[in-house]
Amino acid sequence: MTDLHLERTSIKTGSHGEILVNDILETDAKDVYALGDVTGGPQFTYISLDDWRIMANHLYGDKTRSRLNRPVFANTIFLNPAISSVGKTEAQLNEAGIDYKVLKMPAASVPKTQVIGNPRGNYKALIDPQTHQILGTTIYAEESFETINIISLAMQNHLSAETLRDQIYTHPTMTEALNDLFDQI
Incomplete structure (x- = not known):
């Protein structure tokens, strides 16, 4: 400069x-x-x-x-596997006094992780317990940098977690994890 x-x-x-x-x-x-x-x-x-x-x-x-x-946007740290996030963290929601529900699941439960041989990682979503709007998500898993974009789009357009839960995803893909992650509502 x-x-x-x-x-x-x-x-x-x-x-x-x-x-x-x-x-x-x-x-x-x-x-x-x-x-x-x-x-x-x-x-x-x-x-x-x-x-x-x-x-x-x-x-x-x-x-x-x-x-x-500016639209909602995610970020990724390209590790192996990558870690991607969008929206608020638990600390930010607690500080703001916003109520939320935590949804978690291990990446190993996604069939694609077995196919590609890297089952390490976790999925974590924070949702509004009343409206089921997604407040934030962190994914530490293979191809998180792709899956997080779908969640960003859902957040930008105020889609409920049920919308992602009920979507039919191709198999085997990492995005099909969204069926199970948001099935915990």
Whole structure:
């Protein structure tokens, strides 16, 4: 960032060197936007892509997108197996005083783990006990980086856990774990 010589501009930076932007990614300099990792937000390629969508919507679209209405998004740590999560954690829900129910199951109960020879891991979902909306999910299992996207989509569209529970998934796949995970409601 020092190579940008932002001190020669009106662009403001934060305490960690990030470029300060508003909710549509504008800096303090007229007609200058900042996107991606330089803004100090989540440092994922897909967030940078969404930053582009926000800016493009503001410049060429209907001006409805912002960081405030960004879709639900997951994250993954690519271990073996990977660990992926979306939404709130138990600690966050406890701190906010939000009631929730915990659903858990071992990855070994998913037939695909036996097929690929790696049954390690667990699935954990947090749901609202009244509405059955998914509040958060963590998956430590093979192909978690794919399965978590389905849960993100369900959360974004306010689908109940029953919707994922009752879906017919191809077999053998890791996504069919959602039948059993959400069958614990």
